[in-house]
Amino acid sequence: MSDVTVVGSGPSGVHFALTLLRKGVSVHMVDAGREGSPPLNPSADFVALRDALEDPVAYFLGEDLYGLALPGAEGEFYGFPPQKRFVFERPPDQREVGEGFEPLGSWARGGLARAWTAGVYPFNDEELAPFPFGFEDLEPFYAEVATRIGVTGARDDLGPFMPWHEGVTEPLELDDQSRVLLARYEKVRARLRRRYRCHVGRSRIAVLAAPRDGREACAYLGRCLWGCPIGALYTPDLTLAECRRYDGFRYEGDTLALGFRFDEARRVRALRVRPLEGGAEREVPVATLALAAGTLATARLFLASWREGIGPGAELTGLMDNRQVLVPFVNVGRIGRRYEARSYQYHQLCLGLEADSPREYVHGQITTLTTAQAHPILASMPLDTRTAAFVFRNTRAGLGLVNLNFHDSRRETCSVSLDASDGREETAALRTRYVPPSDEPARLRDALGRVRRSLRALGCLVAPGATHVRPMGASVHYAGTLPMSREARPFTVTSRGRSHDFENLFIVDGSTFPFLPAKNITFTLMANAVRIAREAF
Amino acid sequence: MSANGAAGHAPERPPLEDECGRFGRYLIGEPPSVYVREWYVRGHVRAPGRFAPSPGLDRTLVALAARPWIPLRGLDLSARLLAPAGALRRKLIFLVGILECVPETAARFEVPEHRSSAGFFLALVGRGVVSVGALAVGLVLIGAARLAGVGRRPR
Numbered sequence: 001m002s003d004v005t006v007v008g009s010g011p012s013g014v015h016f017a018l019t020l021l022r023k024g025v026s027v028h029m030v031d032a033g034r035e036g037s038p039p040l041n042p043s044a045d046f047v048a049l050r051d052a053l054e055d056p057v058a059y060f061l062g063e064d065l066y067g068l069a070l071p072g073a074e075g076e077f078y079g080f081p082p083q084k085r086f087v088f089e090r091p092p093d094q095r096e097v098g099e100g101f102e103p104l105g106s107w108a109r110g111g112l113a114r115a116w117t118a119g120v121y122p123f124n125d126e127e128l129a130p131f132p133f134g135f136e137d138l139e140p141f142y143a144e145v146a147t148r149i150g151v152t153g154a155r156d157d158l159g160p161f162m163p164w165h166e167g168v169t170e171p172l173e174l175d176d177q178s179r180v181l182l183a184r185y186e187k188v189r190a191r192l193r194r195r196y197r198c199h200v201g202r203s204r205i206a207v208l209a210a211p212r213d214g215r216e217a218c219a220y221l222g223r224c225l226w227g228c229p230i231g232a233l234y235t236p237d238l239t240l241a242e243c244r245r246y247d248g249f250r251y252e253g254d255t256l257a258l259g260f261r262f263d264e265a266r267r268v269r270a271l272r273v274r275p276l277e278g279g280a281e282r283e284v285p286v287a288t289l290a291l292a293a294g295t296l297a298t299a300r301l302f303l304a305s306w307r308e309g310i311g312p313g314a315e316l317t318g319l320m321d322n323r324q325v326l327v328p329f330v331n332v333g334r335i336g337r338r339y340e341a342r343s344y345q346y347h348q349l350c351l352g353l354e355a356d357s358p359r360e361y362v363h364g365q366i367t368t369l370t371t372a373q374a375h376p377i378l379a380s381m382p383l384d385t386r387t388a389a390f391v392f393r394n395t396r397a398g399l400g401l402v403n404l405n406f407h408d409s410r411r412e413t414c415s416v417s418l419d420a421s422d423g424r425e426e427t428a429a430l431r432t433r434y435v436p437p438s439d440e441p442a443r444l445r446d447a448l449g450r451v452r453r454s455l456r457a458l459g460c461l462v463a464p465g466a467t468h469v470r471p472m473g474a475s476v477h478y479a480g481t482l483p484m485s486r487e488a489r490p491f492t493v494t495s496r497g498r499s500h501d502f503e504n505l506f507i508v509d510g511s512t513f514p515f516l517p518a519k520n521i522t523f524t525l526m527a528n529a530v531r532i533a534r535e536a537f
Numbered sequence: 538m539s540a541n542g543a544a545g546h547a548p549e550r551p552p553l554e555d556e557c558g559r560f561g562r563y564l565i566g567e568p569p570s571v572y573v574r575e576w577y578v579r580g581h582v583r584a585p586g587r588f589a590p591s592p593g594l595d596r597t598l599v600a601l602a603a604r605p606w607i608p609l610r611g612l613d614l615s616a617r618l619l620a621p622a623g624a625l626r627r628k629l630i631f632l633v634g635i636l637e638c639v640p641e642t643a644a645r646f647e648v649p650e651h652r653s654s655a656g657f658f659l660a661l662v663g664r665g666v667v668s669v670g671a672l673a674v675g676l677v678l679i680g681a682a683r684l685a686g687v688g689r690r691p692r
Contacts, residue, residue: 056638057576072622335654374646375634384613385629394649394657
């Protein structure tokens with residue numbers, strides 16, 4: 001039996017495991033572990049790949065047209081690439097029901113971060129105030145993770161919102177569109193800051209600007225959306241591969257964790273598992289169990305175990321997610337330019353909106369839409385298809401998208417529970433319930449107004465009616481259902497992730513976050529998992 | 538299936554291939570290649586539910602789009618207004634999705650036609666004027682077709 005059994009190979013799981021392994025603690029990782037196909041022509045850029053493919057439609061849209069974004073799904077601006085389908089493919093019995101929430105889960109090796117956009121944003125002291133530690137406590141772990149995964153960024157106007165730490169290297173080359181926007185910002189900075197409390201700066205992203213540890217540097221292939229073919233953009237499977245080099249590590253893939261069994265003293269004795277694609281259930285004895293399956297999957301495991309060992313009816317409250325609003329724009333000065341296919345495809349710039357309370361900071365990621373597919377964008381334009389194509393080809397080099405993220409707080413009205421009302425106990429659905437805060441419409445209105453005016457000052461137009469408020473669940477920044485608490489209350493954990501309900505159970509993913517700032521949480525998930533592994537073992 | 542198939546004309550083409558040819562001429566000004574037509578048909582066969590018109594206006598729009606003498610822009614614009622997620626627009630966007638994947642036609646969605654924003658906005662205004670006329674024609678035709686019962690039965 002390994003010292004610690006970890007469920008899940010997402011960002012929390014792999015960095016937790018690697019830290020333990022480096023301390024000499026043996027780890028058994030149980031993981032659904034779906035995997036995709038290896039990338040085609042890894043050295044080819046987007047255009048070269050398209051031109052070289054024998055059957056490009058099969059590649060870009062998929063044999064069954066999975067990647068085709070038809071009218072009716074307006075507002076998303078991207079078709080989801082068939083190459084990343086494995087990230088969201090769920091086993092048929094892992095049912096989910098959402099009320100006011102569209103839950104997404106992953107059974108992939110590396111978890112949902114196999115489809116992330118690599119944003120790496122440390123929380124500052126104000127955002128960490130509800131946590132039992134501050135930035136100074138977390139800073140060494142941010143630095144350690146940055147060194148492991150490779151983070152690029154710059155010290156600039158976004159510094160007050162994204163504290164600096166060790167391990168950040170020089171940023172990537174900007175593409176033309178981002179370069180123009182940043183140069184324009186330099187000219188109107190004072191006005192933007194004074195009138196709209198808007199700041200613009202370089203993104204911090206987990207992408208290598210220089211080769212290291214056997215990984216290649218970003219080659220600006222414009223294929224990020226389809227999955228970086230050279231591993232320059234970090235995904236957790238890279239750390240999993242590093243874990244697998246340790247003798248003390250045992251990886252059990254294609255395995256679905258169903259719950260854990262515990263004794264009368266509330267000590268976890270075994271993990272219930274079965275093959276991912278169905279088959280006989282069995283028990284894996286555990287000494288210490290760490291759940292790192294992601295907030296919703298961890299909630300399912302916890303609730304299923306509670307239901308079996310104690311009884312039905314448990315509900316985990318406090319589910320959080322970032323509301324996201326997409327603001328497409330066109331940079332007028334770029335109209336008529338040829339778009340640059342050779343580029344890093346995700347966000348290279350960020351936009352920060354100050355708020356009266358620092359915790360209500362709004363974070364926006366500015367993505368250029370250069371190598372995005374045309375058809376989802378054409379489908380969302382209020383024009384006939386031919387005119388939409390005309391507009392698209394002439395404005396493509398200036399098209400961009402601000403993805404605004406809003407903070408969230410734990411509330412009793414947002415919860416996760418198991419629903420076996422149809423009598424199917426073994427395959428009870430995970431029911432998520434979400435009620436937005438009452439002040440949300442006002443906050444969105446205020447932020448959108450400031451973003452529109454800021455974009456105008458940057459020489460960009462926002463088409464009327466083009467803004468899209470994404471449904472809750474879409475950001476996949478889920479957190480808050482088993483929060484850290486200094487008091488030993490049910491359904492909470494200690495500051496070191498140890499459950500207050502079960503003696504040898506640790507929760508090391510976003511479930512334990514007592515607050516969700518308006519930022520991608522993945523970097524803090526990794527840093528917190530390293531912290532727990534370092535301090536609790 | 539290869540992307541390098543040349544455009545050509547079979548003696549008798551099935552309706553979906555004809556539809557693809559007509560939509561291709563509307564979107565890019567020329568008939569699509571064999572590869573594009575094959576994918577267009579294949580998509581309809583593999584995912585029929587995604588392109589099947591609903592009874593009523595949707596079916597009328599698709600039926601009218603099959604008539605070569607009816608200008609597609611007016612129908613497309615009317616569909617954007619009256620049935621934005623309907624079958625006609627789904628078919629057109631599907632074809633765009635195919636065309637942009639193919640090296641021979643990808644430039645239609647990449648290479649700008651106007652070097653300056655002034656030229657672009659001027660051309661856009663021109664297109665706007667044409668569109669208003671096309672929309673008026675489209676709406677009249679659709680109204681007449683609805684009265685005449687066009688598309689009331691499945692094709």
